[in-house]
Structure formats: C-alpha cells, structure tokens
Amino acid sequence: MDQDLIADLYRQMLQIRRFEEEAARLYTERKIGGFLHLYIGQEAVAVGALSVLEPQDQVMTGYRCHGHYLARGGNARAGMAELLGKATGCAQGRGGSMHFYNVEDNFLGGWGIVGAQVPVSAGVAFAQKYKKDNGVTLCFLGDGAINIGSFHEGMSLASLWKLPVIYIIENNQFAMGTPLERTAPSEDLSIRALGYPMASATVDGHDIFEVRSAVHSAAQRAREQKLPTLLEIKTYRYRGHSMADPAKYRTKEELEAQKALDPIFTLGEKMDSLGMNDLREKIDQEIENEIQDAVQFAEESPFPDESTALDYAYVSYNYPS
Numbered sequence: 001m002d003q004d005l006i007a008d009l010y011r012q013m014l015q016i017r018r019f020e021e022e023a024a025r026l027y028t029e030r031k032i033g034g035f036l037h038l039y040i041g042q043e044a045v046a047v048g049a050l051s052v053l054e055p056q057d058q059v060m061t062g063y064r065c066h067g068h069y070l071a072r073g074g075n076a077r078a079g080m081a082e083l084l085g086k087a088t089g090c091a092q093g094r095g096g097s098m099h100f101y102n103v104e105d106n107f108l109g110g111w112g113i114v115g116a117q118v119p120v121s122a123g124v125a126f127a128q129k130y131k132k133d134n135g136v137t138l139c140f141l142g143d144g145a146i147n148i149g150s151f152h153e154g155m156s157l158a159s160l161w162k163l164p165v166i167y168i169i170e171n172n173q174f175a176m177g178t179p180l181e182r183t184a185p186s187e188d189l190s191i192r193a194l195g196y197p198m199a200s201a202t203v204d205g206h207d208i209f210e211v212r213s214a215v216h217s218a219a220q221r222a223r224e225q226k227l228p229t230l231l232e233i234k235t236y237r238y239r240g241h242s243m244a245d246p247a248k249y250r251t252k253e254e255l256e257a258q259k260a261l262d263p264i265f266t267l268g269e270k271m272d273s274l275g276m277n278d279l280r281e282k283i284d285q286e287i288e289n290e291i292q293d294a295v296q297f298a299e300e301s302p303f304p305d306e307s308t309a310l311d312y313a314y315v316s317y318n319y320p321s
C-alpha cells in the first residue's frame with residue numbers, strides 16, 4: 001500500500017480531530033458563541049471522500065462542517081478564527097461554526113437548514129454540466145435529512161436531469177437525540193435511491209479506503225456518464241449533537257464499542273505495523289504545532305469592525321410600501 005497516501009490520510013484526519021478538540025476547549029472557555037457541532041469520530045468520511053476529488057469539483061455539507069472544510073484544503077487559522085467570530089475567519093467571522101465557506105477551494109458551505117444543500121447541490125451540478133467543466137458536486141448530509149422534502153426534490157431532479165452529483169448520507173446513527181430506528185422504516189438507507197432511480201451503495205465509514213473506493217466509482221460515473229449516485233456511509237459521532245448535548249440517549253458501552261473502531265487510531269496502528277512510527281510521531285507533532293498556531297492566530301485576530309455590520313446583508317431599496 002502507498003505509504004505516502006497512508007501518511008497523508010492520517011495527517012488530514014488528525015488535523016480535524018485536534019482542530020475540534022481545541023474548539024471544544026475554547027467553547028467551554030466561552031470564546032466561541034452560538035452552536036458548535038463536532039465531527040469527532042466521522043473524520044474518515046470527509047477525508048476519504050474528498051481525497052479522490054479533482055480541483056474543479058464542488059463540495060457542500062450541513063452545519064457539521066469543520067472537517068469537510070479542512071479536508072477540502074481550508075486553512076486551519078481561518079477556520080479557528082471563524083469559530084471565534086474574528087474578521088480573519090473563512091467567512092470573515094460572520095458565519096461561525098455552521099457556515100464555514102472557502103470558495104477558492106470550491107467548498108460551498110456549511111448549511112444550517114437540514115437538507116437545504118441537497119437541491120442546491122443539484123443546481124451546482126447542473127451548472128457544471130451546462131458549462132462542461134468536467135466537474136462533480138459532492139453533497140454530504142445527515143441521516144436526519146433523508147425525511148425532509150428538499151432531499152426528495154434534489155434527488156428527483158438529479159436523476160431526471162442526469163446530473164454529476166454524489167449524495168453522501170453520513171449515517172452517524174442519530175438526528176440530534178433521536179436514533180435512526182425511530183425515524184427510518186428500513187435501516188438500509190441506500191434503498192432511498194431506488195425510487196428515482198439512481199446507483200447506490202452502503203459503505204463502512206470507519207474504513208477510509210472503502211470510502212475512497214466507493215466515492216471514486218461514484219465520481220467516475222458522474223464525470224463520464226453524467227449520472228448521480230447515493231452513498232450511505234455508516235459512521236458514528238463520539239460527542240453529543242452539539243456542545244449543549246450530554247448525549248444521555250446512548251450507553252457508555254455503545255460509545256466505547258464505536259471508539260474501538262476509531263479510524264485515526266486504526267490507521268495510526270497500521271502505520272506502526274508498517275514501520276512508519278517515526279513519520280507518525282513527526283506528523284503528530286506537526287499537527288499539534290499547526291493547531292496551536294491556529295488557536296493563537298484566532299485569539300489575537302480582531303473582531304470585525306462595527307461599521308461593517310451591515311456589509312453583505314441583502315438590502316432592497318425599492319421594497320413596495
């Protein structure tokens with residue numbers, strides 16, 4: 001197996017994990033306001049999926065978006081500054097945790113309304129097909145989003161118009177505190193593709209190589225045949241829905257069993273077994289330095305100037321009275 005690839009995937013997953021652990025700390029110090037939804041445990045999904053994309057591809061996700069932003073090349077300093085509401089943030093401190101954005105790397109957010117990104121992704125994929133840019137749109141959503149109208153509207157248009165889009169349901173087992181078995185009549189979420197119809201698969205989200213392979217096939221289908229795909233990637237979040245959620249709706253045993261499958265730990269062990277210990281330790285230190293630097297940068301950055309409070313807000317000068 002390609003050792004450079006293993007090291008790179010490990011580096012990216014660890015970067016997300018450490019970024020968010022520091023974010024959790026800053027939140028408890030009340031330096032981050034509003035909501036903070038952590039992606040801890042799910043890192044192999046974003047990193048695996050985005051590692052097989054091309055630069056012209058577009059990416060969207062829901063509000064649990066820090067990992068996708070970083071995996072799509074987003075800068076850790078600008079991400080941390082965004083969490084602290086600073087002017088140097090990736091959305092100039094106006095979006096916060098749920099609305100990371102980085103147009104240079106084709107990362108189109110960070111969407112707070114559950115399922116909203118599904119039809120918008122169909123629109124982005126339509127533009128790619130229309131402009132013949134050979135691009136693919138990758139849209140991540142949670143298992144809680146699949147019962148929302150916009151999910152079905154987006155899936156239907158994607159299939160009807162033969163759009164180069166990949167929908168990834170990150171099945172982390174819960175929508176806020178509600179377990180999947182209370183919302184979905186079948187535990188196989190990939191069958192939601194049948195009615196449109198479109199290609200689909202269920203993937204083990206703890207295995208980053210399985211994620212890469214499934215997304216690679218879907219991207220090929222999108223690029224070459226202009227056809228959409230629905231992937232259900234099974235994963236698990238170790239933290240509560242947000243920092244405000246103590247997650248009492250599951251047992252400690254369930255959590256521990258899932259943590260035993262931790263994709264970062266598993267890949268780290270693989271590196272050690274391949275004799276890559278020194279490199280792994282070097283990466284651990286580099287990531288630690290990068291994240292500490294990002295925290296310092298964010299803390300030292302200024303808040304946006306009050307005079308800019310209304311910038312970028314929509315204003316209608318001729319609104320009918």
Ligand SMILES: Cc1ncc(C[n+]2csc(CCOP(=O)(O)OP(=O)(O)O)c2C)c(N)n1
Nearest residue numbers: 064112113114142143144145172174175176
């Ligand atoms: C349209 C809409 N309805 C309700 C909410 C409130 N809400 C925020 S997160 C959430 C649960 C979504 O769960 P899931 O899609 O599984 O995503 P996860 O949090 O697991 O990543 C709900 C209902 C919302 N943001 N938007």
